[in-house]
Amino acid sequence: MSLSRSLERALKVRLHTQLAADPRTHAWTLSLYRAGEHHPETVHDYFPHEAARPRWPWLAEQLKRHAGDERRHAALYTRAIRDMGEEPLELDGLDVLNNTIRAQTRATWAIRPEDGPDVVRIRIAHFLAHAHHLEHRVDRSVGFHVEACERVGSARTHSIAEVAARVQADEVRHISSTLEALTELTTHRERTAILELHESAENAADLAFSSRQLRHLGVAFRDRFGAPDRAFYRLTAVAMELGLALGARMS
Ligand SMILES: [Fe+2]
Numbered sequence: 001m002s003l004s005r006s007l008e009r010a011l012k013v014r015l016h017t018q019l020a021a022d023p024r025t026h027a028w029t030l031s032l033y034r035a036g037e038h039h040p041e042t043v044h045d046y047f048p049h050e051a052a053r054p055r056w057p058w059l060a061e062q063l064k065r066h067a068g069d070e071r072r073h074a075a076l077y078t079r080a081i082r083d084m085g086e087e088p089l090e091l092d093g094l095d096v097l098n099n100t101i102r103a104q105t106r107a108t109w110a111i112r113p114e115d116g117p118d119v120v121r122i123r124i125a126h127f128l129a130h131a132h133h134l135e136h137r138v139d140r141s142v143g144f145h146v147e148a149c150e151r152v153g154s155a156r157t158h159s160i161a162e163v164a165a166r167v168q169a170d171e172v173r174h175i176s177s178t179l180e181a182l183t184e185l186t187t188h189r190e191r192t193a194i195l196e197l198h199e200s201a202e203n204a205a206d207l208a209f210s211s212r213q214l215r216h217l218g219v220a221f222r223d224r225f226g227a228p229d230r231a232f233y234r235l236t237a238v239a240m241e242l243g244l245a246l247g248a249r250m251s
């Protein structure tokens with residue numbers, strides 16, 4: 001594991017452990033996850049099974065199943081939040097990871113009635129690549145969260161770890177199914193370019209989303225963190241924002 005990956009892991013597991021230790025911040029974390037799971041239900045360009053059906057009926061079925069998994073994940077998080085005596089937050093805008101990724105993505109995958117077969121194929125490919133990299137991120141984050149819940153070791157965090165591990169198992173399946181479908185639809189050259197575009201959007205979005213949430217935490221849950229932690233997380237947010245600005249200048 002590279003040094004930056006090890007540092008990221010240490011930082012995020014530490015943060016998730018602090019969040020999971022308190023039902024209020026734990027519920028807030030699950031609301032962030034829930035918002036991403038619910039996002040497909042709020043837009044018209046996710047899981048384009050109707051556009052896929054004429055040429056790739058197997059993909060249409062796969063996309064419908066995938067959409068169903070995400071609906072089930074949102075419901076699992078809703079129940080988990082209520083089980084800890086809290087209410088889910090209805091988040092929108094850049095507090096939804098998917099929207100932050102969209103804001104960093106220089107491509108669209110919305111299919112229009114006038115689109116010819118090749119445009120439809122490329123747009124479905126863009127959706128699959130977007131979903132593939134998003135699933136990677138969710139898998140990593142949920143993995144950190146499961147580890148943190150086990151560290152806290154209370155009855156509440158134990159049951160949330162079970163829910164999150166169930167979600168994670170589906171996300172791992174989605175990582176491979178989206179890539180397999182993308183491979184069927186595209187040439188090697190097309191796929192490489194499309195994957196690169198969505199990977200860099202996702203990397204930038206990770207910095208933008210994490211720094212935004214770190215700043216929010218220090219204000220909304222001020223009493224939950226000591227002054228040194230608040231200063232550390234503020235500095236981390238600044239470092240992420242600098243990384244984002246630097247990346248934008250170099251691209
Ligand atoms: Fe999910």
Ligand SMILES: [Fe+2]
Nearest residue numbers: 135170171174
């Ligand atoms: Fe997923």
